Amino acid sequence: MSTLSVEKKNNKKLSITNISLLITIALLVLTFVVGSLRYDKFGSLSTIFNVFNDNAYLMVVAVGVNFVLLTGGIDISVASTVAFTSVLTAFLLRAGWNPVLAIALVLIISMAVGAGMGVLIQCFKVQPFIATLAGQFLLRGMCTVITIDSIPITDDFFMFMALKKLTIGKAKLYYYVLVALAIIAIAYYVLKFTKFGRNVYAIGGNEQSALLMGLPVARTKILVYVISSFCASLGGLLFSFYTLAGYPLQNMGMEMDAISSCVIGGTLLTGGVGNVIGSAFGVLIQGLIQTIVTYENLNTWWTKVTIAALLCIFIVIQRLLAIRAEKMKAK
Numbered sequence: 001m002s003t004l005s006v007e008k009k010n011n012k013k014l015s016i017t018n019i020s021l022l023i024t025i026a027l028l029v030l031t032f033v034v035g036s037l038r039y040d041k042f043g044s045l046s047t048i049f050n051v052f053n054d055n056a057y058l059m060v061v062a063v064g065v066n067f068v069l070l071t072g073g074i075d076i077s078v079a080s081t082v083a084f085t086s087v088l089t090a091f092l093l094r095a096g097w098n099p100v101l102a103i104a105l106v107l108i109i110s111m112a113v114g115a116g117m118g119v120l121i122q123c124f125k126v127q128p129f130i131a132t133l134a135g136q137f138l139l140r141g142m143c144t145v146i147t148i149d150s151i152p153i154t155d156d157f158f159m160f161m162a163l164k165k166l167t168i169g170k171a172k173l174y175y176y177v178l179v180a181l182a183i184i185a186i187a188y189y190v191l192k193f194t195k196f197g198r199n200v201y202a203i204g205g206n207e208q209s210a211l212l213m214g215l216p217v218a219r220t221k222i223l224v225y226v227i228s229s230f231c232a233s234l235g236g237l238l239f240s241f242y243t244l245a246g247y248p249l250q251n252m253g254m255e256m257d258a259i260s261s262c263v264i265g266g267t268l269l270t271g272g273v274g275n276v277i278g279s280a281f282g283v284l285i286q287g288l289i290q291t292i293v294t295y296e297n298l299n300t301w302w303t304k305v306t307i308a309a310l311l312c313i314f315i316v317i318q319r320l321l322a323i324r325a326e327k328m329k330a331k
Contacts, residue, residue, distance in 0.1 A: 019321055020266030020314075021278045027264075027310075028281050031288045039295045045171040051287035052173060056180035057082070057238035058254070058286075062261040062279040063187045064231025067224040069262050070191070070204045072271030073128040075225060077117065077135035078232035079254035081110050083247070084139040085236025090151035090246030099157040107233050113139065114229025118222030132225075136255075143248035150247040153240060161241040176241040183234065187276045200224060204271025260311045261286060268318055285310070 036043030061078050068075045085106045092102040113135055120131040153159075165172045191197035199220045202210045210217050240246065261282030267274025290303045 020273070020318060021275070021281075023314075023317065024265050024278050024281045024285070028285050028288070031285060031292070035288060035292050035295070039292075042291070042295065045168060047291065049168075049171045049173045051284055051291060052177045052180075053242075054290075055283050055287040056174075056177045057235040057242060058257060058261065059180045059235075059280050059283045060183050060238060061232050061235035061254070062258045062265075062283055063183055063276050064228035064235075065255075065258045066262045066265075066267055066274060066276050066279045067187070067191075067200060067231075068128075068228045069259070069267050069269060070200050070271055070274055071221055071224050072204045072207070073121065073221070073224070074259070074269075075117075075132045075228045075232075076129065076255045076259075077113070077132040077139060078228065078235075078258055079251045080136045080139035080143070081113070081229055081232035082236035082239055082251050082254060083143050083249070085110060085233045086240045086243070086250065087143045087146050087151065087246035087248055089237065089240055090153050091146050093153055093155045093158070094151055099155050103237060106236070107230060110229045110233035110236075111226050114226040115222060117229075118225035121225070122218050122221045135229075140248070146248070147246075148248060150245050153244045153246065158241060158244060162244050174241075176238045179234075179238060183231065184276055184280050191275065196220065196223070201272055204268075204273070206272075257283075257286065257307070260307050263318075264307075264310055264314050266314075266318075268322070269315070270322075273318075 032043070035047075041047070061082060065075055065078060088106050088109070089102050092105065093099060117131045117135045120126040120134075121128050161176050162174070165174045167173075191200060199210070199215050199217075202213070202215055203217055203220055207217060239251070243250075262274065262279045263269065263282070264285060265274065265278030265280070265282035267279060286303070286307055289306050290300070293300060293302050293306075296302075
């Protein structure tokens, strides 16, 4: 493939990414404006900060899922990883473990599970859905093995992270949100400016071409599942800060929230196109919709209905953009 052809292909992908991201930003702004016009105090800084406070853990999880989706894979084990992390952490802290050691252990275990799923997918050619479904069952099962009850967290460090906040007027932003923002910034840098990030996009664009170019496809695909599990585990720690408890059945179905956030943020399910900033915006859109549903005093399932509709719309939009790009390529 000539250099000119590669540049044209990259430009088309960049165009799809930019258009999808612009649509996402426009939807985010529209949702906020509509809410501000309809409800008193909705347009305040407190509302914005509360959306970040309530969804910081989901942002981190979506970042990890985004890495997997960019390679054309999928990870449905993240919700169970979040639950496993919070339950095991709460159990270890109740048993008297140092919080640093407890955090390190749960992160290592989660990354090991992610590596195992990556090996199954890459080396044994197991479909990503099946491999991560096995991871989902394993981790959710381990939660119930540890306990079937909710375990409260009273550790001083976790209490500090749960309660310490930045205050601007009446608006409060908790410290754990800063951790989520740092992860987003690091992930953006890795995908945008490192060789590993370029490999991720190349594999998602065309895995066979990536192999022919001599890229480390196997290592990269395994690593993205390690990263996804790490981010899910870190999200579980942020969720522990948020709730100060571990419960085996929490966050059932949250993997769909993370995947839909990525898609709404402009990431193609076929891989090769997307970025973590868009995924973060997708989470914020979900948070704003949840806030509107709360203001309207509706059943919380209306949030799921709305997100499902948005997900379908964005999939159609992305498909239309992809078809347009293919037509331009043919010309």
